Amino acid sequence: MTTITASTTAATATHTASRSLRPARILLYGALALGLIATLAPFAWMFLGSVKPTGEIVAAPSAWLPRSPTLGNFGQLLSKQNFGLYFFNSTVVAASCVLGNLLFSSMAGYAFAKLDFAGKKLLFGLVLTMLIIPGVTTFVPLFVLVSNLGMSNSYLGLILPFVVTPLGVFLMRQFIRDIPDSLLEAARLDGAGEVRIFLRVVVPLCRPPLATLAILTFLAQWNNFLWPLVIAQTEDHYTLPVALALFSVGANGTNYGLLLAGAVTVVTPIVLLFLVLQKQFIQGIAHTGIK
Amino acid sequence: MARRTFVAWGFCGPFIALFATFGVWPVVSSLSMSVTDITARDIRTPFSVDFVGVSHYTALFGDPVFRRAAVNTLYFVAAGIPLTMIIALALAVALNSGIRRAKALFRVGYFAPVVTSVVAIAVVWRYLYEPDGMINSALAVIGIHGPDWLNDPHWAMPALIVMAVWRHFGIPMVIFLAGLQSVPADLLESARVDGATRWQAFRNVTLPLLRPTTLVVAVLLSIGYLQFFEEPFVMTSGGPLGSTTSISYYAYQQFGFGNYGMASAASYVLVAAIALLSFVQFRIFRAKA
Numbered sequence: 001m002t003t004i005t006a007s008t009t010a011a012t013a014t015h016t017a018s019r020s021l022r023p024a025r026i027l028l029y030g031a032l033a034l035g036l037i038a039t040l041a042p043f044a045w046m047f048l049g050s051v052k053p054t055g056e057i058v059a060a061p062s063a064w065l066p067r068s069p070t071l072g073n074f075g076q077l078l079s080k081q082n083f084g085l086y087f088f089n090s091t092v093v094a095a096s097c098v099l100g101n102l103l104f105s106s107m108a109g110y111a112f113a114k115l116d117f118a119g120k121k122l123l124f125g126l127v128l129t130m131l132i133i134p135g136v137t138t139f140v141p142l143f144v145l146v147s148n149l150g151m152s153n154s155y156l157g158l159i160l161p162f163v164v165t166p167l168g169v170f171l172m173r174q175f176i177r178d179i180p181d182s183l184l185e186a187a188r189l190d191g192a193g194e195v196r197i198f199l200r201v202v203v204p205l206c207r208p209p210l211a212t213l214a215i216l217t218f219l220a221q222w223n224n225f226l227w228p229l230v231i232a233q234t235e236d237h238y239t240l241p242v243a244l245a246l247f248s249v250g251a252n253g254t255n256y257g258l259l260l261a262g263a264v265t266v267v268t269p270i271v272l273l274f275l276v277l278q279k280q281f282i283q284g285i286a287h288t289g290i291k
Numbered sequence: 292m293a294r295r296t297f298v299a300w301g302f303c304g305p306f307i308a309l310f311a312t313f314g315v316w317p318v319v320s321s322l323s324m325s326v327t328d329i330t331a332r333d334i335r336t337p338f339s340v341d342f343v344g345v346s347h348y349t350a351l352f353g354d355p356v357f358r359r360a361a362v363n364t365l366y367f368v369a370a371g372i373p374l375t376m377i378i379a380l381a382l383a384v385a386l387n388s389g390i391r392r393a394k395a396l397f398r399v400g401y402f403a404p405v406v407t408s409v410v411a412i413a414v415v416w417r418y419l420y421e422p423d424g425m426i427n428s429a430l431a432v433i434g435i436h437g438p439d440w441l442n443d444p445h446w447a448m449p450a451l452i453v454m455a456v457w458r459h460f461g462i463p464m465v466i467f468l469a470g471l472q473s474v475p476a477d478l479l480e481s482a483r484v485d486g487a488t489r490w491q492a493f494r495n496v497t498l499p500l501l502r503p504t505t506l507v508v509a510v511l512l513s514i515g516y517l518q519f520f521e522e523p524f525v526m527t528s529g530g531p532l533g534s535t536t537s538i539s540y541y542a543y544q545q546f547g548f549g550n551y552g553m554a555s556a557a558s559y560v561l562v563a564a565i566a567l568l569s570f571v572q573f574r575i576f577r578a579k580a
Contacts, residue, residue: 112303137562142317144334193298
């Protein structure tokens with residue numbers, strides 16, 4: 001009897017709630033959609049602008065849709081501005097940093113999580129401290145160091161400072177710590193050495209954090225600006241953001257068609273990657289914030 | 292036992308070697324540079340430099356350009372952090388409040404600015420901020436005559452703040468979303484049964500439970516925003532009239548002039564600020580929890 005009354009009351013309550021919520025819900029969707037349009041408008045303007053001739057972009061009043069769409073801006077970027085090379089440089093730097101971070105961080109993460117050695121706690125404390133050190137603090141001595149090693153204006157100089165990151169080791173150690181010791185003990189009893197355990201047991205289990213780390217590293221390096229700006233002194237070692245920044249403050253500052261095409265070249269690969277892997281991107285960022 | 296240690300160092304060794312060389316050493320070296328008169332000319336002969344004590348630090352605070360940069364950085368942080376957090380939390384709450392249709396679209400769309408390069412996006416925003424650009428055209432519709440945003444000393448910083456908030460709110464948004472999902476539904480339900488309004492339930496149940504999440508977001512944002520550099524570099528070159536010069540930008544300028552000691556000192560002021568602000572936030576949120 002009581003159950004029936006309770007469920008009827010509940011049903012009535014839900015019913016009235018959903019009816020009274022309707023205008024509120026429409027308002028909510030409307031506000032969210034408006035916000036989304038405002039958030040994405042700069043992207044739309046960038047992509048549409050990149051296929052307009054410069055005259056059309058600066059014309060007032062400016063129109064959103066191109067009247068005479070052209071790929072000329074992109075052609076000029078490739079033929080006259082060497083953006084093909086910068087694209088290649090960005091890819092080499094980002095990919096090398098991803099590989100280095102995956103390899104060295106998973107190895108060190110395993111040692112920090114499951115092996116014993118002197119100074120482990122102190123070292124890991126140092127890793128945590130380094131997470132809050134701003135990039136601007138290290139770039140001057142890093143520049144001096146890399147110059148003294150004869151690696152300024154080289155791929156090695158661009159890559160080496162980011163081939164390991166404290167964040168990578170932190171992420172891997174947190175994940176590997178949760179792998180049950182019994183699993184590793186079983187492998188040890190079967191006569192496997194540490195290298196074999198790492199390669200056959202640990203690494204296969206680490207796919208999720210490795211994917212997160214790969215994405216975060218690629219994102220950070222593809223968009224990295226300060227270090228490549230300092231260390232790449234000649235055009236042949238520019239990465240895309242450096243080339244675009246120098247190009248936009250230089251004499252070409254008024255050529256909006258080329259600038260927008262350049263911006264599209266920098267943004268498109270990472271946006272495509274994001275659209276394909278959006279779940280991992282968002283979860284990866286959320287994880288680094290929560291743990 | 293010795294073998295086990297050997298193996299552990301084998302796993303850790305490559306990381307430690309690289310981390311020590313390119314991570315820890317520069318941090319230590321930066322601190323020691325900040326108390327010497329090292330300049331670009333000493334780059335190959337580090338032993339020719341002299342100890343100058345804290346004179347760079349006193350010089351920094353005597354330099355009106357640096358004081359301006361410090362004030363600008365605080366302005367950016369003080370306005371940027373609350374603005375980012377409010378927008379992020381509002382969107383997270385909206386996305387979490389029974390929205391089913393197009394939820395993924397909203398989440399992905401709102402997150403998109405996070406993955407873009409500031410340099411590329413600056414190209415677009417510089418145009419949006421032109422005196423007769425998109426933003427002023429939109430303002431004209433409601434009868435407001437907008438300023439020449441990036442060339443007006445009063446408006447350049449607000450313009451950069453808006454752009455930075457646009458680029459960064461996605462990260463706190465997803466962190467808040469994760470936090471909201473861990474708020475027990477029955478707790479909110481019982482608050483409603485006790486007669487609490489939606490706002491009261493949010494204020495008295497959800498917000499207190501979000502405190503750890505809020506702490507994480509606040510600390511992450513302060514670390515990020517105190518380093519404010521790329522936007523003024525690409526958008527305004529620190530101008531007009533130094534109105535967007537930040538501490539990081541100042542350090543970069545000193546590096547450009549070859550004053551490595553001054554650049555390092557300025558960057559250590561930033562380290563101190565980050566450490567202090569993180570500490571204060573931990574104290575505040577811990578005390579309340």
